[in-house]
Amino acid sequence: MVDPRPMPVADHPPVLTPLAFAVPVPLLWRVLALFLDCSLAGFAAWVILVRLVLPQTHPNAAGVINDQMNIFYTEYQRVQATGDKPKFELSDEAIGIFQDAGNTFFLTLLVYFSASELATAGSTLGKRVFGLRTARWFTGEPPRPIESLTRSLFKVASLLFFWPFLLLVNTLPALAHASRRAGHDHLARTCVTRTPLPAPVADHRHPADDEE
Numbered sequence: 001m002v003d004p005r006p007m008p009v010a011d012h013p014p015v016l017t018p019l020a021f022a023v024p025v026p027l028l029w030r031v032l033a034l035f036l037d038c039s040l041a042g043f044a045a046w047v048i049l050v051r052l053v054l055p056q057t058h059p060n061a062a063g064v065i066n067d068q069m070n071i072f073y074t075e076y077q078r079v080q081a082t083g084d085k086p087k088f089e090l091s092d093e094a095i096g097i098f099q100d101a102g103n104t105f106f107l108t109l110l111v112y113f114s115a116s117e118l119a120t121a122g123s124t125l126g127k128r129v130f131g132l133r134t135a136r137w138f139t140g141e142p143p144r145p146i147e148s149l150t151r152s153l154f155k156v157a158s159l160l161f162f163w164p165f166l167l168l169v170n171t172l173p174a175l176a177h178a179s180r181r182a183g184h185d186h187l188a189r190t191c192v193t194r195t196p197l198p199a200p201v202a203d204h205r206h207p208a209d210d211e212e
Contacts, residue, residue: 024180025132025192033126037113038159040125045108053104058097068094106160113152117143127192137181137189151188158183 054061072088079086090098116124121142122133134143134151143151158170170183181191 024178025194027174027180029130029132030174030180030182030192033124033130033132035126036129037116037124037126038109041109041112042105044112045105048108049101049104053100054097057100058093061097064091064093064097067091102160106156109156109159110152113156114145114149117148117152118145131194132192133194134190135193137185137191140193143188143190147188147190151184151190154184154187155182 058064068091075086075088078084113124117134120128120133122135127133134148135141136143136147154170158166172183173186174180174182179191185191
């Protein structure tokens with residue numbers, strides 16, 4: 001005799017897959033958003049450098065830079081007149097000023113990108129203007145703190161240091177991959193999308209959530 005009662009259905013956790021529903025964001029919009037973000041963060045870094053950092057570390061920074069420019073101009077005129085090889089050298093104090101400037105811009109941009117994404121569920125001011133957000137690649141959720149810090153660290157480093165090699169390493173994956181994910185997205189397992197936040201689901205872990 002057949003049992004009329006329905007068979008119990010096992011409650012399987014949802015299988016997490018890459019964001020196939022997320023339309024890849026054109027690189028132009030990402031570049032424009034990045035330009036706006038860098039302009040805002042760069043201005044903030046410049047104010048911090050001029051108002052806070054240099055007055056403490058190099059009070060005569062303006063005079064040092066002016067003297068260095070005069071030296072460069074004099075050397076340029078000599079090279080033009082004699083045809084000799086140029087000998088441009090920075091003074092130790094000028095090197096210190098440029099190092100302070102690099103550190104200030106790096107830390108300011110890093111804090112800006114990381115804090116903005118964490119405070120706005122994946123967006124920055126530039127991304128919000130163009131309706132974009134950063135999402136975890138397998139769930140569509142906002143990036144975790146470590147993921148946001150990882151992608152911001154690699155992105156800022158590619159913009160400021162080891163240029164243009166690191167910038168090419170970071171950009172080429174976005175040009176070659178259909179998802180338009182940059183190197184920092186692959187490293188942090190994130191993507192940039194226009195899709196809204198996904199509806200909350202039961203907290204089931206899946207191996208695909210931790211490895212790509």
